[in-house]
Amino acid sequence: MDTEGPLKLSAEQVQFYQDNGYLVINRLINFASLYTYKKRFNQISNGLVPRGLMTIVKERRLMDSSKKPEDYLNKLQDFLFDDVLSTYAEDPRLLDVVSQFVGSDITAMHSMLINKPPGTGEHPPHQDLYYFPFRPADKIVAAWTAIDEVTYENGCLYVIAGTHKDANLHEHDYTSITSKMYHGIVDATLAPENKRIHLEMSPGDTVFFHPYLIHGSRPNVSKNYRKSISCHFANSNVEFVDVTGTVQERIAKETEVESKRRGFDFTFQEIWKYRxxxxxKTKPMSKY
Structure with missing residues (x-):
């Protein structure tokens, strides 16, 4: 892939995204950056540097049999203010692609470095918009980059192509796993096995997907870690909405309870604004 200058999607790539709700671009993020992200994960997980504002999510059922943090840490969440990991969400070529989906003014909304150690279960089928109190959906896109080789055995993502077109947010609840806030779509018929497209990816490959798209990830049944890094982006002019009385009300209340447990008293909308x-930002026009 040419790495010089702005990255412009072809008409075919744009059409594929519109038709299917996702698009994979190979080798978008370079090896040096991936190495830096992995090194930072190890520094934070081993307590060598402060975690700052990040949340460390643990796979608790793996803790008793594990000897090191990498064996049970599931992800680092909210890294946008970390000096090292934030460079992913600010990568110029990544933002070149994002801008073609959401517009020129871009805000990073949700960030994760996902570890997925051996023994980690599946992430059930879900829609990312379920977690977001901002709209419109067409001005939101996720970017998910493989840090390690991502295979069927170590827990690759899968997507149900075209499910974003319905623009319908389905009911979510705890389904196959009980980890906090890992809600899945209640109606299992919406993500049948024969419709799942499994995205095996090499380091640096990046998938972009629509927030209505139904997707999930397989369990890690291999002996290897499966690290990836991800960020959800939105146009900076999206509007925050009240989710009271909608299928999102449960996750909103759960998020607010977790916020209070940590000593904050924010609404669902405020939590997303602060993170x-x-x-x-669109550059002003030159005078010349």
Whole structure:
């Protein structure tokens, strides 16, 4: 892939995204960056540097049999204000692609470095919009980059192509796993095995997907870790909405309870505003 200058999607790539709700771009993120992200994960997970504002999510059922944090840490969440990991959400070529989906003014909303150690279960089928109190959906996109080789055995993502077109947010609840906030779509018929497209990816490969798209990830049944890094982006002018009385009300209340447990008293909407960071703004026109 040419790595010089802005990255412009072809008409065919744009059409594929519109038709299927996702698009994979190979080798978008370079090896040096991936190495830096992995090194930072190890520094934070082993307590060598402060975690700052990040949340460390643990796979608790793996803790008793594990000897090191990498064996049970599931992810680092909200890294947008970390000096090292934030460079992913600010990567110029990544933002070149994002801008073609959401527009030129871009805010990073939700960030994760996912570890997925051996023995980690599946992430059930879900829609990312379920977690977000901002709209419109067409001005939101996720970017998910493989840090390690991602295979069927170690827990690759899968997507149900075209499910974003319905623009319908389905009922979610705890289904196959009980980890906090890992809700899945209640109606299992919406993500049948024969419709799942499994995305095996090499380091640096990046998938972009629509927030209505039904997707999940397989369990890690291998002996290897499966690290990836991800960020959800939105146009900076999206509007925050009240989710009271909708299928999102449960996750909103759960998020607010967790916030209070940590000593904060924020609404669902405020939580998302405070965790976000503007990463690209339209440059003013030159006088000349």
């Amino acid at each position: 976000s960071k503007e990463v690209r």
